[in-house]
Amino acid sequence: xxxxxxxxxxxxxxxxxxxxxxxxxxxxxxxxxxxxxxxxxxxxxxxxxxxxxxxxxxxxxxxxxxxxxxxxxxxxxxxxxxxxxxxxxxxxxxxxxxxxxxxxxxxxxxxxxxxxxxxxxxxxxxxxxxxxxxxxxxxxxxxxxxxxxxxxxxxxxxxxxxxxxxxxxxxxxxxxxxxxxxxxxxxxxxxxxxxxxxxxxxxxxxxxxxxxxxxxxxxxxxxxxxxxxxxxxxxxxxxxxxxxxxxxxxxxxxxxxxxxxxxxxxxxxxxxxxxxxxxxxxxxxxxxxxxxxxxxxxxxxxxxxxxxxxxxxxxxxxxxxxxxxxxxxxxxxxxxxxxxxxxxxxxxxxxxxxxxxxxxxxxxxxxxxxxxxxxxxxxxxxxxxxxxxxxxxxxxxxxxxxxxxxxxxxxxxxxxxxxxxxxxxxxxxxxxxxxxxxxxxxxxxxxxxxxxxxxxxxxxxxxxxxxxxxxxxxxxxxxx
Numbered sequence: 001x002x003x004x005x006x007x008x009x010x011x012x013x014x015x016x017x018x019x020x021x022x023x024x025x026x027x028x029x030x031x032x033x034x035x036x037x038x039x040x041x042x043x044x045x046x047x048x049x050x051x052x053x054x055x056x057x058x059x060x061x062x063x064x065x066x067x068x069x070x071x072x073x074x075x076x077x078x079x080x081x082x083x084x085x086x087x088x089x090x091x092x093x094x095x096x097x098x099x100x101x102x103x104x105x106x107x108x109x110x111x112x113x114x115x116x117x118x119x120x121x122x123x124x125x126x127x128x129x130x131x132x133x134x135x136x137x138x139x140x141x142x143x144x145x146x147x148x149x150x151x152x153x154x155x156x157x158x159x160x161x162x163x164x165x166x167x168x169x170x171x172x173x174x175x176x177x178x179x180x181x182x183x184x185x186x187x188x189x190x191x192x193x194x195x196x197x198x199x200x201x202x203x204x205x206x207x208x209x210x211x212x213x214x215x216x217x218x219x220x221x222x223x224x225x226x227x228x229x230x231x232x233x234x235x236x237x238x239x240x241x242x243x244x245x246x247x248x249x250x251x252x253x254x255x256x257x258x259x260x261x262x263x264x265x266x267x268x269x270x271x272x273x274x275x276x277x278x279x280x281x282x283x284x285x286x287x288x289x290x291x292x293x294x295x296x297x298x299x300x301x302x303x304x305x306x307x308x309x310x311x312x313x314x315x316x317x318x319x320x321x322x323x324x325x326x327x328x329x330x331x332x333x334x335x336x337x338x339x340x341x342x343x344x345x346x347x348x349x350x351x352x353x354x355x356x357x358x359x360x361x362x363x364x365x366x367x368x369x370x371x372x373x374x375x376x377x378x379x380x381x382x383x384x385x386x387x388x389x390x391x392x393x394x395x396x397x398x399x400x401x402x403x404x405x406x407x408x409x410x411x412x413x414x415x416x417x418x419x420x421x422x423x424x425x426x427x428x429x430x431x432x433x434x435x436x437x438x439x440x441x442x443x444x445x446x447x448x449x450x451x452x453x454x455x456x457x458x459x460x461x462x463x464x465x466x467x468x469x470x471x472x473x474x475x476x477x478x479x480x
Contacts, residue, residue, distance in 0.1 A: 053328040058337040058369035065406040068370025070102025084126040096137040104372040106146040110160040134220040144225035165193040188233035195251040205262035216267035223271030244279040245287025253289040273299040283322035285329040302343035313356035340371040349393040357397035401477040420479030428467035436465040444480030
C-alpha cells in the first residue's frame with residue numbers, strides 16, 4: 001500500500017534527495033496530479049458501449065464476461081507452522097454472503113520456501129484449504145505473491161532472507177511510517193539483485209512454477225498476481241516518473257515475462273496479474289512494456305498518499321481523475337483487462353468518505369473488470385467489517401448489484417446508488433453457456449428480465465438468467 005512516504009512535508013523532502021555515491025541510492029520524488037475531479041452517479045461496463053475507456057473485459061474459460069468484486073484476505077501475523085491460521089472459513093462465508101465473488105489471497109515466498117529448494121508442504125496444504133473454502137462459497141481467487149518492504153530481512157514478509165542481497169548498504173527502520181523503508185539503500189539494492197541476479201531470478205521462477213503446478217486445476221483459482229507492489233533502485237538525478245518508468249520498463253517487464261513462462265509451464269489457462277510500481281497512485285502512467293501472453297491482467301492499486309497519511313478525501317483535488325487517466329493508458333495500449341488489486345482508506349469514518357466511496361465506485365466501474373478492497377478482516381483500521389461482522393462506516397457502499405458472469409456480449413451496465421437501480425443489457429451468446437449470473441446484495445431486491453429470458457433466484461444471493469441464443473436481454477435489479 002502506498003503510504004505516507006509520498007506525502008508533503010518532511011518525508012517528501014527526504015525523497016527529493018539524490019544520491020551522489022554508490023552507497024546513497026536515489027529515492028523517488030512525489031509528483032503533482034491534475035486539478036480536475038470526476039464525479040458521476042452511475043457506473044458503466046468498460047468496453048460495452050459506454051463513454052469510458054476502450055479496455056477489454058476479463059472472461060472465464062467459457063468466454064463469459066466477468067466482473068470481480070471482492071476483498072483481500074491475509075494473515076501477516078502468523079509464520080512457520082502457524083502461517084495462514086488467521087484466515088478461517090468465516091472469511092469466505094461472510095464475504096460471499098455480502099455479494100462478493102472474489103478474493104485476493106496473500107501468500108509469502110518466505111513461508112513457502114524457508115530454505116533454498118525446500119518447499120513447505122504444510123504451507124501448500126493450508127493454501128489449498130483456503131481455496132477449498134472459496135470453492136465451497138463460489139468465490140474466485142487470485143493467489144498474490146506478496147511482499148512488504150521486500151521481506152523478513154527488513155522485518156516484514158515476502159522474499160526470503162536467503163534471497164536478500166544488500167551489498168552491505170545501510171537500512172534504518174521507520175516504525176511510524178513503514179513504507180518509508182522502501183527508500184532505504186539496502187532495500188532498494190535488494191530489489192536490484194532480485195531483478196538482475198541469475199540465480200535469484202531462477203529461484204523466483206521455480207517458486208511460481210511450484211505454486212502453479214500445485215493449484216492449476218483447482219476450481220477456485222482464477223489467476224496469479226506475480227509480485228505485490230514491486231519497487232526498485234532509482235538513479236542519481238531521477239524524479240518520480242523517470243525512475244518508476246525505467247524500473248517498470250527495464251526490470252519489471254523482463255521479470256514478468258520470465259515468471260509468465262514459469263507459470264505457463266504448469267498452468268496454461270489461468271490469468272496472470274502484473275502490477276506497476278505503487279507510484280501509479282501519484283497519477284504517473286506506468287512504463288511497463290508488453291507481457292507476452294494472451295491472458296494478462298493489469299493490476300494496479302488505488303491509493304491516495306494523502307488519505308493513506310490520515311487525511312480526509314478532498315473531492316476538489318482531482319486525484320481520482322488523475323489516477324484514472326494514468327491507470328487506463330497501459331490497458332488501452334496493450335489491450336488487456338484491468339483488475340484493481342487493492343484500494344480503500346485507513347479511516348473510512350471521516351466526513352467526506354461517503355463521497356469518496358461513491359466517486360471511487362463510479363470510477364472503478366468505468367474501466368475495471370473488478371477490484372479487491374483492502375482488507376476483509378474483523379476489527380478497525382483497514383478492516384471491511386468490525387468484530388461483529390458489521391460494515392465499518394461507508395464501506396457498505398462497496399456493496400452493489402452487479403453481473404458476475406455475462407453469457408454473451410455486454411452492451412451496457414449501470415447502477416444508480418441513489419435510486420438503488422441496476423440495469424444490464426446484453427446480447428445472449430449464440431453458443432456455449434446461456435446462463436448469466438448476477439450478484440444480488442442482502443436485503444429486498446426485485447430482479448426482472450426482458451427478451452424472453454427467465455430469472456431464477458438462488459439461496460446463495462445470486463440470480464441466474466437463462467436466455468435464448470442470440471436474444472437481446474435487459475435485466476433490472478431494484479431495491480425493494
